[in-house]
Amino acid sequence: MSKPNKGILLVNLGTPDSPSVSDVRRYLNEFLMDGRVIDIPSLRRLFLVRGIIVPFRAPNSAKLYRAIWDKETGSPLLHYSLLQQQLLQERLGDEYHVELAMRYQNPSIASALAKLRPMNLESIRIIPLFPQYASASTGSVIDKVMELMRTWHTFPEISIVNDFYDNGLMIDVFAENALKHNPQTYDHILFSYHGLPVRQLTDVEPSHKHHCETAGCREQISEHSRYCYLAQCYATTRLLAQKLGLQPDRYTVCFQSRLGKTPWVQPYTTDVLKVQAAKGAKRLLVFCPAFVSDCLETIYEIGTEYATEFKAMGGEHVQLVESLNDHPLWITALEKLAIAGKHDSVLHPNPIDKLGVVAR
Numbered sequence: 001m002s003k004p005n006k007g008i009l010l011v012n013l014g015t016p017d018s019p020s021v022s023d024v025r026r027y028l029n030e031f032l033m034d035g036r037v038i039d040i041p042s043l044r045r046l047f048l049v050r051g052i053i054v055p056f057r058a059p060n061s062a063k064l065y066r067a068i069w070d071k072e073t074g075s076p077l078l079h080y081s082l083l084q085q086q087l088l089q090e091r092l093g094d095e096y097h098v099e100l101a102m103r104y105q106n107p108s109i110a111s112a113l114a115k116l117r118p119m120n121l122e123s124i125r126i127i128p129l130f131p132q133y134a135s136a137s138t139g140s141v142i143d144k145v146m147e148l149m150r151t152w153h154t155f156p157e158i159s160i161v162n163d164f165y166d167n168g169l170m171i172d173v174f175a176e177n178a179l180k181h182n183p184q185t186y187d188h189i190l191f192s193y194h195g196l197p198v199r200q201l202t203d204v205e206p207s208h209k210h211h212c213e214t215a216g217c218r219e220q221i222s223e224h225s226r227y228c229y230l231a232q233c234y235a236t237t238r239l240l241a242q243k244l245g246l247q248p249d250r251y252t253v254c255f256q257s258r259l260g261k262t263p264w265v266q267p268y269t270t271d272v273l274k275v276q277a278a279k280g281a282k283r284l285l286v287f288c289p290a291f292v293s294d295c296l297e298t299i300y301e302i303g304t305e306y307a308t309e310f311k312a313m314g315g316e317h318v319q320l321v322e323s324l325n326d327h328p329l330w331i332t333a334l335e336k337l338a339i340a341g342k343h344d345s346v347l348h349p350n351p352i353d354k355l356g357v358v359a360r
């Protein structure tokens with residue numbers, strides 16, 4: 001067995017160590033004290049998070065985590081992330097060493113970097129597992145990695161995959177997972193993305209600030225909206241709709257998981273459910289393309305909470321499209337990202353067929 005020469009660090013958001021109230025409290029405290037997540041001055045954040053949000057939220061969130069916790073495999077997010085790490089390692093072979101980390105809680109980014117550092121690697125590629133760039137997710141991972149690496153004496157070649165919202169193989173896997181449910185048999189289709197406070201959307205870059213909603217971010221990706229979460233969510237949706245042959249009146253883009261009282265990007269998924277129920281829709285198919293693994297926000301929020309709400313409004317069925325999880329083609333997408341970075345971008349193609357990575 002040869003010694004690995006290249007490091008890959010996969011990073012997802014994080015999950016509590018267990019669904020106990022104390023572990024959920026520790027997780028929420030770390031998560032929500034991140035200044036990129038609750039982006040207000042640190043003293044106000046401390047008061048709001050420690051004094052109000054976490055004490056009230058932790059017991060309730062712990063109940064939700066208990067509902068999705070598997071007796072053997074624990075948190076679905078950690079379970080699928082570990083599978084992705086293991087399957088990617090098998091694909092890449094001995095030349096590479098693949099580590100998994102979570103931005104919050106465990107396995108921590110610090111512990112993953114502590115394993116990679118003494119390997120004296122030629123390069124390390126960091127892959128935050130969020131298809132669309134947001135400062136609160138991808139940005140926070142990059143920030144943390146940079147903070148931890150600052151003390152290193154020597155650096156290998158470092159690269160970061162900052163988004164992959166238009167990755168062709170990822171689109172193929174979501175489309176394939178949806179086809180199992182015969183999309184044409186549903187009254188309407190929702191593309192439900194994780195929400196963000198509106199102010200976090202507009203703070204992208206000076207030429208984009210204040211123009212997000214008027215600069216056509218929902219219609220196209222432009223040089224001003226290249227890093228706009230909203231623009232990337234709509235771009236992912238257009239690619240999926242195109243792949244599945246969906247006309248615009250068959251689907252709605254919406255945003256879930258709002259927290260707090262400030263305005264978040266709209267339309268909210270709950271409002272779209274109401275509109276659809278009022279129109280007489282009975283069956284909804286829901287994609288969650290901001291998540292590469294099924295997790296609390298897909299399994300519980302969509303599959304249980306929103307499904308129950310929709311039924312109470314007269315609907316009959318809400319079907320979640322399974323996430324990418326351990327799909328072999330998604331592992332191929334990760335393999336390509338690991339070897340060549342953003343290669344399979346549909347909108348900005350940079351083919352790497354010459355590297356010999358073939359779709360399996």
Ligand SMILES: C=CC1=C(C)c2cc3[nH]c(cc4nc(cc5[nH]c(cc1n2)c(C)c5CCC(=O)O)C(CCC(=O)O)=C4C)c(C)c3C=C
Pocket residue numbers: 013014015016028036037038057061075077130134136137194195196197200257259290291294295296297
């Ligand atoms: C898709 C990427 C994500 C972004 C962007 C994001 C922003 C964001 N999230 C919160 C608050 C919460 N999110 C929670 C769970 C959660 N969030 C993501 C991803 C993104 N969040 C995932 C994958 C998960 C699920 C984790 C799991 O263990 O399965 C939670 C915790 C659950 C709960 O108590 O409801 C909170 C809180 C904010 C405030 C925010 C941006 C500002």
Ligand SMILES: [Fe+2]
Pocket residue numbers: 194257
């Ligand atoms: Fe979140």
Ligand SMILES: [Fe+2]
Pocket residue numbers: 201208211212213217225228229230231
């Ligand atoms: Fe925008």
